[in-house]
Amino acid sequence: MALVVICGQPCSGKSTAAACLAEALRQTEPEPSVRAIDETSFHLSRNQSYANMTEEKNLRGVLRSEVDRSLSKDGIVIVDSLNSIKGYRYELWCLARAAGIRYCVVHCDVDEQSCRTWNGERRERGEPSYDDNIFEDLVRRFERPDSKNRWDSPLFELWPAKEGIDKSSTTMVDALSYLTKKVDSKTRDVKILQPTIATQSTRGSEANSLYKMDRATQEVTSAIMEAQSRALGGPLNGVSLGPGIPTVDISRSVGLPELRRLRRTFIKLAGQTSLSGPAPPSDADSAKRMFVDYLNRELGSG
Numbered sequence: 498m499a500l501v502v503i504c505g506q507p508c509s510g511k512s513t514a515a516a517c518l519a520e521a522l523r524q525t526e527p528e529p530s531v532r533a534i535d536e537t538s539f540h541l542s543r544n545q546s547y548a549n550m551t552e553e554k555n556l557r558g559v560l561r562s563e564v565d566r567s568l569s570k571d572g573i574v575i576v577d578s579l580n581s582i583k584g585y586r587y588e589l590w591c592l593a594r595a596a597g598i599r600y601c602v603v604h605c606d607v608d609e610q611s612c613r614t615w616n617g618e619r620r621e622r623g624e625p626s627y628d629d630n631i632f633e634d635l636v637r638r639f640e641r642p643d644s645k646n647r648w649d650s651p652l653f654e655l656w657p658a659k660e661g662i663d664k665s666s667t668t669m670v671d672a673l674s675y676l677t678k679k680v681d682s683k684t685r686d687v688k689i690l691q692p693t694i695a696t697q698s699t700r701g702s703e704a705n706s707l708y709k710m711d712r713a714t715q716e717v718t719s720a721i722m723e724a725q726s727r728a729l730g731g732p733l734n735g736v737s738l739g740p741g742i743p744t745v746d747i748s749r750s751v752g753l754p755e756l757r758r759l760r761r762t763f764i765k766l767a768g769q770t771s772l773s774g775p776a777p778p779s780d781a782d783s784a785k786r787m788f789v790d791y792l793n794r795e796l797g798s799g
Contacts, residue, residue, distance in 0.1 A: 505607065529572060
């Protein structure tokens with residue numbers, strides 16, 4: 498139904514705003530499915546997640562992948578994180594467009610000194626907080642949302658330091674209305690993002706490729722187990738899978754749990770590679786060849 502991106506400086510009240518919006522949404526009729534995605538969902542600490550550029554990039558990748566998996570036309574996803582880089586907000590907007598759902602940004606607009614004070618108060622109470630050097634770096638690199646950008650629109654702005662955060666506030670009511678209003682041919686103030694032909698074909702192609710890879714790797718696993726069963730525990734000189742496909746070079750017994758673990762890892766790696774490179778192979782034989790090569794490397798190294 499919708500993707501909500503919460504953004505703001507560190508310690509600006511983003512998590513409070515996300516929780517407030519989620520509670521307000523759950524009180525509407527009919528009650529929508531609401532899910533908040535943040536660092537704590539993956540048991541990551543704030544200082545660990547932003548310790549350096551590599552860690553921060555990995556965090557954004559994890560959050561983006563989880564958002565992509567969670568988006569649907571039946572629920573509302575709230576991304577509760579800094580979301581401070583406009584290029585990253587654009588990536589999230591693209592995910593919403595590909596899913597064909599509503600999208601909006603909620604900005605917690607708080608001055609730097611108030612954020613700095615709140616961070617210090619959280620540290621004194623023993624609550625999650627940022628180290629001073631990490632806090633200052635994040636403040637310096639924050640890119641404010643601009644409603645002129647399509648990936649920052651519509652933009653709902655909260656001022657927690659001046660007005661607090663309350664579900665009855667004008668901004669929260671406006672955001673709630675935008676997310677829950679029924680849309681018909683006469684609706685003009687709610688925008689449903691429309692996927693492009695290129696986006697639809699790419700997502701469909703990747704899903705189809707991963708399905709074929711899943712089936713192909715299962716066939717390889719079954720063939721290995723069947724060959725070992727026929728050998729009755731004796732030595733194997735490799736498992737042939739047919740013309741054009743390499744032989745699985747194994748000389749020891751490999752249990753089903755180990756094969757399943759290797760298969761899951763291979764599919765996961767193939768899916769991750771497709772995010773930054775070409776899609777997984779779309780034909781079964783290519784998938785089998787790739788999986789056999791992977792097995793030969795892993796089993797050979799063992």
